[in-house]
Amino acid sequence: MLSSTSTARGTGWQIVAYLLLIAGAVAAFLLIRQFGQTLTAPQVGASAASATVTKPAQVDVTLHVLATLAAIIGLGNLLAWVFRYLGQPAVIGEVVAGIILGPSLLGSLFPDAMQVLIPGPAVDPQGLVVSSLKTIAQLGVILYMFIVGLELNTRKVGRHAQAAIAISHASIVVPFVLGAGLALWLYPVLSTSEVPFTSFALFLGVAMSITAFPVLARILSDQNREQTDLGVIALSCAATDDVTAWCLLAFVVGVAKAQVESAVMVAVWTAVYVAIMFLVVRPIAVKWVAWAEPRGIDRQATPLLFIAVLCSALITEGIGIHAVFGAFLLGAVIPHDSRVAQDLSRKLHDVVTILLLPAFFAITGMNTRIGLINGFEGWLICGAIIVVATLGKCGGTIAAARFVGLDWPTSGALGILMNTRGLMELIVLNIGLSLGVISPKLFAMMVIMAITTTIATAPILRRLLPEQPKPSRMLP
8 A cells, every 4th residue: 555645755756747747748739839930931921812702601511401400300309299299290390390490481581590500602702501401311311211201000901902902093093193284374483394294294194192191100100099980091001102102102203204115124123122122132031030039149240231221222312213212112112010120210210200301301491482473473383273173083082992892081181190291291392492393482382281281180080089099909
């Protein structure tokens, strides 16, 4: 044992050594500085000097991106709580938050405050902040669609395959035809000669045909109807609808990106890739899960699955369709009830929905300019879009549901549920806007349609089916 005196002496020497080290470093730097001041560097050239003078100030991308994410996450969660209290899906609050922080409200009332979040060309001429947010949003949407695929219960769809396919396809075909017909009116008013009518009509038809499977599932869960006859059929129809609509969207994106001949090849390669995923990859995934789960190896496969998601998204992007389709497809071929699917969904859910997707809502809000809808004609067109979308979805669903033998209350409730659009519609609309197929004015109208149809679902369903179903009534 060391005595207290020797310990104190040792501590004193340590302090002295530390002070000498600092003093030596300062003295060394002063000597280096004294010698360096005698050196001469070459003069700056005239061209370099002019470049230095005219070089624009660099925007702090990290500062603006962090501020935007903090604002959209905070306001989005606050409004999500408000809308949940009102019996609405939380996604409505997040969408509204994006619109509030965009040019529609914050940009028109307090433009300087919006510049703090997403600076304009005067501050950020290269658009670095917007590009960074778009990259985060793209990653968030890709992972979100992967989660949607993981949560797709193909067995439940299979139990009601005949009714689900008939109802879901009718709920796609009818609004698709009505949307394409509506394009005859909207194309001369809201488009330009640079956009082919075929691409415009196809995209408008697909946008009218979307059903938001995750939002529909949340509404059923909130009303304790997910295990009833209506809930199971609705989830089966919505899942089939999503798969069909995304395949159709893949073809439309191929048409919009290329000529008709090239679009045919895009459709062919898409069909080949879908066949490979379901006929080759899915059986392999099922066998691997059955082998790996008892041995605990599946818990170590997360990095490989992330690589697989990115590669699948990369393949579909390379084919000529959107990357989100590849992510959704990979999630769909992984067994829904496997431990690897449940673990991945649980790990990704909060990170994606709380951190990454808000960037998507911010970009959507930035692109939504409600002020572009002005005058009686503008709001008349917006109202017509909402009416056509609702009549197409509800009408097609109800007619098909009655055809397969469902009663009127169930058919009507199913039609209301299939009219839910939510986040899935926003993803489709942003794809169309980025491709230049729809204009910013039509984009704003379609966003209003998506919000209106989603908000209307829960209260109409409660009015149509006022009785509270019994919980946990599983179907055979």
